[in-house]
Amino acid sequence: MNWPLEAFLSFLAAGAFGVVFNAPRRTLISCGLVGMSGWLIYRAYFLAFDDSVQATFAGAFAVALVAHILAKKFKMPMIVFSVAGIIPLVPGSKAYNAMRNIVENNYLEAMAFAADALMVSGAIAMGLVFAEVLMQMVFKRQAKRIQKKIGMTQN
């Protein structure tokens, strides 16, 4: 596997998705970096342990973590960074294979692919949520201080 090429391509792809989703212009490079880190961690984990569900979880976790840090840095909503970064992890080929096998009447194989695609989507969701919870715990003290400053009650 060609690491620099994959890094460059995933950077380019995530940046291009930033343009499609109309991310603010000065964050486009950061969007690319988020996508690149997610994809590289996914690939590294996949090559090391050969489990696409766990690898996707690790990738989504990395995406959400980096997106959170960038969101704090740029003072922008986290969604600006995370959306483009998630796209490379979406199980497009598995869903495609499931659809193809359904059309060709291979329902057993289609079920296997569909279940795999479902598990991978679930892993993306869990990765996002875990990173969110972690970051909330880290930033809770900071957030409380800010809320006290602007006179907002904790509810």
Add this chain to the structure above:
Amino acid sequence: MTQIVETRRELALDCFLLAGKIMMESGAETYRIEDTMIRMAASQKMMDCHCFITPTGIMFSPSDELATRFVRINNRRTDLEQVALVNAVSRKLVAGELTLQQAYEEMQRIDQNDYMFPLQLQVLAAAMASGCFLILLGGGWADLPFAFLIGGTAFYIVEMILEKTRVKFFAEFIGALAIGASASLVIYAGLGQDLDTIMIGSVMPLVPGLLITNAVRDLMAGHFVSGLSKGAEAFLTAFAIGAGIALVLSF
């Protein structure tokens, strides 16, 4: 004196609802919209506010004396720049850098301006993303120009049909159909090598990424109504794409 206070409160309500409307139309998460509106209200000394947000409408109830207001949200698209801009304005309002009047004018300017990248650039970006995904998913370099062309064209077709008909699922179905048909043609003409990777790469720009992430985050934050409806939208989009591809494959 009371009259002035009353108009000021009306202005505040308009401002909050406009902020919520812009954010929902550009694809922000539900809990962020709610958080933004409540924070803005708190900065204007309006405690004890309630808002209920769904992808198709926002209700905001300021307090006992003032009437509850409602705005309808008709069309949603993905425009992260507007989300970031409204967020910046609300931060400034909460920090006291902007007055309510200034913030409202700023919101109106954001609402009226069009911040989208030009369509040619978006099509180029979609084409580039398709090409990148083709290689990332293990396709050969010989297929690269086809994925580039097909991905860009499909994105353009979807945008055009969306503009004409306003039916999102139909536009995505036709886009996927065009991808499938042109990828098959390229293979039958003996130019391309691998049908599967060309199709998967070209389909990637249509994937409902924003909806998937938003649906999950809304569900986790306890906004079940918007989480489920966004999830349904994502599922229908995926289904439309899958049906378009499947129709071609079945021949």
